[in-house]
Amino acid sequence: KKEYNLKEFTTCESTLMMLQKAAAEGVDNAFFRAAEMKPCPIGMESACCKHCAMGPCRLNPKDPYSRVGVCGATIDTIAARNFARMVASGAAAHTDHGMTMLDVFRDVVNGKIKDYKIKDEVKLREVAKSVGIEVEGKETLEIAKELYHELEKTYTQVEGEIPFAKRVPPKTLETWRKLGIVPRGAMREIMELMHRSHMGVDQDYRNIVLQCSRTALADGWGGSMVATEISDILFGTPKPLVAAVNMGNLKEDHVNIIVHGHEPNLFESMIDSVNDPKLIEKAKEAGAKGIQLLGMCCSGAEALSRHGIPHAGNFMSTEAVLVTGAVDAMAVDVQCIKQGLSTVAKCYGTRLFTTNPRCKIEGVEHIEFHEREPRKCTDKIVEMAIERFKNGRPDRIVIPPRRDFGVHGFSHEYINYMLGGTFRASYKPLNENIINGKIRGVAGVVGCTNPRVRQDWVHVELVKELIKNNVLVVQTGCSQIALAKAGLMKPDAAVLAGDGLAEVCEAVGMPPVLGLGSCVDNSRILIACAEMVRIGGLGESIADLPVAGAAPEYMSEKAICIGQYFVASGVYTVFGVTFPTIEGTKFHKHLFEELEEMGLGKWGFATDPIEMAHKMIAHIDKKREALGIMG
Numbered sequence: 058k059k060e061y062n063l064k065e066f067t068t069c070e071s072t073l074m075m076l077q078k079a080a081a082e083g084v085d086n087a088f089f090r091a092a093e094m095k096p097c098p099i100g101m102e103s104a105c106c107k108h109c110a111m112g113p114c115r116l117n118p119k120d121p122y123s124r125v126g127v128c129g130a131t132i133d134t135i136a137a138r139n140f141a142r143m144v145a146s147g148a149a150a151h152t153d154h155g156m157t158m159l160d161v162f163r164d165v166v167n168g169k170i171k172d173y174k175i176k177d178e179v180k181l182r183e184v185a186k187s188v189g190i191e192v193e194g195k196e197t198l199e200i201a202k203e204l205y206h207e208l209e210k211t212y213t214q215v216e217g218e219i220p221f222a223k224r225v226p227p228k229t230l231e232t233w234r235k236l237g238i239v240p241r242g243a244m245r246e247i248m249e250l251m252h253r254s255h256m257g258v259d260q261d262y263r264n265i266v267l268q269c270s271r272t273a274l275a276d277g278w279g280g281s282m283v284a285t286e287i288s289d290i291l292f293g294t295p296k297p298l299v300a301a302v303n304m305g306n307l308k309e310d311h312v313n314i315i316v317h318g319h320e321p322n323l324f325e326s327m328i329d330s331v332n333d334p335k336l337i338e339k340a341k342e343a344g345a346k347g348i349q350l351l352g353m354c355c356s357g358a359e360a361l362s363r364h365g366i367p368h369a370g371n372f373m374s375t376e377a378v379l380v381t382g383a384v385d386a387m388a389v390d391v392q393c394i395k396q397g398l399s400t401v402a403k404c405y406g407t408r409l410f411t412t413n414p415r416c417k418i419e420g421v422e423h424i425e426f427h428e429r430e431p432r433k434c435t436d437k438i439v440e441m442a443i444e445r446f447k448n449g450r451p452d453r454i455v456i457p458p459r460r461d462f463g464v465h466g467f468s469h470e471y472i473n474y475m476l477g478g479t480f481r482a483s484y485k486p487l488n489e490n491i492i493n494g495k496i497r498g499v500a501g502v503v504g505c506t507n508p509r510v511r512q513d514w515v516h517v518e519l520v521k522e523l524i525k526n527n528v529l530v531v532q533t534g535c536s537q538i539a540l541a542k543a544g545l546m547k548p549d550a551a552v553l554a555g556d557g558l559a560e561v562c563e564a565v566g567m568p569p570v571l572g573l574g575s576c577v578d579n580s581r582i583l584i585a586c587a588e589m590v591r592i593g594g595l596g597e598s599i600a601d602l603p604v605a606g607a608a609p610e611y612m613s614e615k616a617i618c619i620g621q622y623f624v625a626s627g628v629y630t631v632f633g634v635t636f637p638t639i640e641g642t643k644f645h646k647h648l649f650e651e652l653e654e655m656g657l658g659k660w661g662f663a664t665d666p667i668e669m670a671h672k673m674i675a676h677i678d679k680k681r682e683a684l685g686i687m688g
């Protein structure tokens with residue numbers, strides 16, 4: 058095996074320690090594989106099409122108009138279709154997740170599921186009102202039934218507008234209507250996008266991008282938003298709490314269980330299982346002091362936000378954490394689950410379980426999770442973890458010592474409350490502080506980590522530069538965990554902020570970086586944007602707001618879909634790592650310039666965090682200038 062400079066792979070101390078251990082013990086992982094596997098230069102620039110058996114056709118990324126595919130498809134058609142397939146897949150992932158949450162909600166409402174309940178009735182009523190359901194004088198269950206039927210349309214409706222279109226600022230909605238991109242139902246939009254990107258159908262990149270927007274909006278204002286809202290209703294709306302991240306939350310003398318994935322239902326049941334006195338007793342009989350539950354990735358970010366459950370690390374740490382040898386069991390559900398986990402788990406005797414029928418891994422034990430009997434699955438996994446603690450631990454366990462504390466759980470509702478105080482809950486103070494210039498604007502920094510860039514580095518440097526320039530940062534997903542590990546989720550991180558932002562943070566007692574939860578919780582950012590427009594003073598549409606977004610270390614198709622729904626909603630959105638277009642092509646220009654001229658947002662690209670920050674700041678300043686609030 059080659060010698061690597063491991064420090065180039067990550068800035069996360071714990072992950073680095075584990076990579077050193079993995080290298081010494083000959084354990085392969087995604088960092089090492091990325092170093093071995095150079096990306097295909099044609100595929101990387103999206104200049105290759107394999108949509109039919111006359112191809113695959115490869116164009117020349119250095120001279121993209123020098124040839125066309127066998128069918129005659131140009132670089133713009135090929136890149137737009139590839140992009141469309143990414144959007145469709147990403148939207149499908151989020152909407153399938155959201156639909157699962159809605160299935161659970163339906164069965165809770167009709168009494169078939171007894172292990173979950175409606176936990177947040179206030180939120181239930183608020184969400185129902187927001188989609189036009191009359192709530193006065195009605196029982197909770199009645200409202201819940203109506204809400205179920207209304208929200209089902211998010212997925213299944215074939216004509217009309219998805220229910221949460223009612224939350225979109227009128228002028229933004231007007232632009233969408235004019236362009237014909239208000240989503241009908243997610244299934245329909247994803248189906249149409251898959252159809253249109255088939256060989257020989259839509260061959261006008263601008264027309265393809267319209268359907269990309271419509272499909273992506275069916276995710277952001279549809280599938281993802283339903284996932285967030287229903288999860289809040291069933292499991293509670295997050296409120297700020299102090300919680301710890303990083304691998305130091307593993308306890309050598311405890312049975313350690315990690316839940317890694319995206320759907321909170323598995324996690325919620327696991328919380329009940331690890332708190333069951335009978336199972337705790339069993340763990341003690343096996344010689345453990347107790348059971349330690351940790352999250353990873355997005356369901357981990359939700360459990361961190363809702364319940365303060367410690368989080369072990371983000372996407373690029375999921376293999377590394379197993380190298381500790383301390384993880385007795387890891388349960389996964391869907392999305393961002395590396396197949397490589399299976400090999401690493403075997404090296405250390407960690408019991409790895411898939412739980413969702415959508416996501417099995419060859420050679421990995423499957424214990425299916427059913428919401429009607431959730432404990433059957435999660436109790437079993439706890440028992441297996443206890444068994445491994447007793448009989449299967451490796452001789453040497455190394456737990457990186459770091460635990461980083463911070464404040465998490467800033468839901469849209471809480472931000473409203475925090476800024477406005479109990480009796481005048483409102484975004485008004487935020488808008489006022491933006492207008493008076495103490496806060497320059499708001500940036501959403503979100504998304505994955507990716508072994509093609511140094512883990513966490515771009516996230517952390519980007520956010521530091523933004524807050525230094527008085528840009529308030531909101532976060533979700535793996536990016537949030539990167540900043541939590543860097544200690545920026547604490548109110549005293551305000552010392553790193555510019556004077557204006559620091560003053561607001563100190564007055565309110567909030568950190569300059571607010572963690573909102575998982576990737577589907579990017580919908581909370583959309584709702585916050587809509588609220589900023591509604592309060593007034595910052596323009597009439599989301600595209601007028603001094604805001605910007607970034608996914609600096611993204612890797613997934615879901616991220617591309619999220620980027621597209623932010624762009625279609627009116628937000629300038631900058632991605633890092635690599636972007637699936639060729640500069641100088643018409644398709645690239647369309648995404649990076651023309652969409653803005655159509656009243657939407659636009660894409661941006663940068664790999665250097667400081668350059669990325671200043672692109673975002675320049676955009677925020679441009680919007681401030683247009684609003685007449687410069688200086």
Ligand code: SF4
Pocket residue numbers: 106107108109110111112113114125126127128129130135256257
């Ligand atoms: Fe080639 Fe056209 Fe077939 Fe794509 S659809 S593989 S460009 S012939």
Ligand code: FE2
Pocket residue numbers: 319354355393534535575576577
């Ligand atoms: Fe995620």
